[in-house]
Amino acid sequence: MVTAVTETGLVETHAEIDRPTIFALTNVAFAAISVDALGALLEDKRALCRGLLRHVAFGQITSADLTDGEIVRTIGGRLVVDFSNAGVSFNGYPLVEADLNASNCFIHIVGGIIPPFLKNDEVLQNQVHPLSVLCSGGE
Numbered sequence: 001m002v003t004a005v006t007e008t009g010l011v012e013t014h015a016e017i018d019r020p021t022i023f024a025l026t027n028v029a030f031a032a033i034s035v036d037a038l039g040a041l042l043e044d045k046r047a048l049c050r051g052l053l054r055h056v057a058f059g060q061i062t063s064a065d066l067t068d069g070e071i072v073r074t075i076g077g078r079l080v081v082d083f084s085n086a087g088v089s090f091n092g093y094p095l096v097e098a099d100l101n102a103s104n105c106f107i108h109i110v111g112g113i114i115p116p117f118l119k120n121d122e123v124l125q126n127q128v129h130p131l132s133v134l135c136s137g138g139e
Helices: 002-008 010-014 027-031 035-043 045-053
Strands: 021-025 071-074 077-084 087-090 093-101 106-110
Touching: 021 027, 035 045
Parallel strands: 021 106
Antiparallel strands: 071 077, 077 087, 087 093, 093 106
16 A cells, blocks of 8 residues: 555655545455555556545545445545444445544555446546545646
């Protein structure tokens, strides 16, 4: 994961965001990515950057802030929050550990990779964030 973030240049960008919330993968979820898929992502920095930004939201979002059915906007997508008897999940992936406070960010551990938003999601398509320039090669 550290290699992926470093490859995209997002380490430096992270310093520009005041205490973001990171929806980090469990080691098991990260290990489930095939070697070929991971290699392809590391070669395609644009796709890698987009994928990583789906796991980052502005500001501190605590588990107490979440409500059932809420849509949490990340820099690169959205998370639908679901409360059930099994616990809290984001886009169907379980919240494994919540509210980890790091020196420069706030972290929730999630049991899967957050998929891209749907192509027909006009609300998200029409909102371009300045950090998306990193993913477009500066275009």
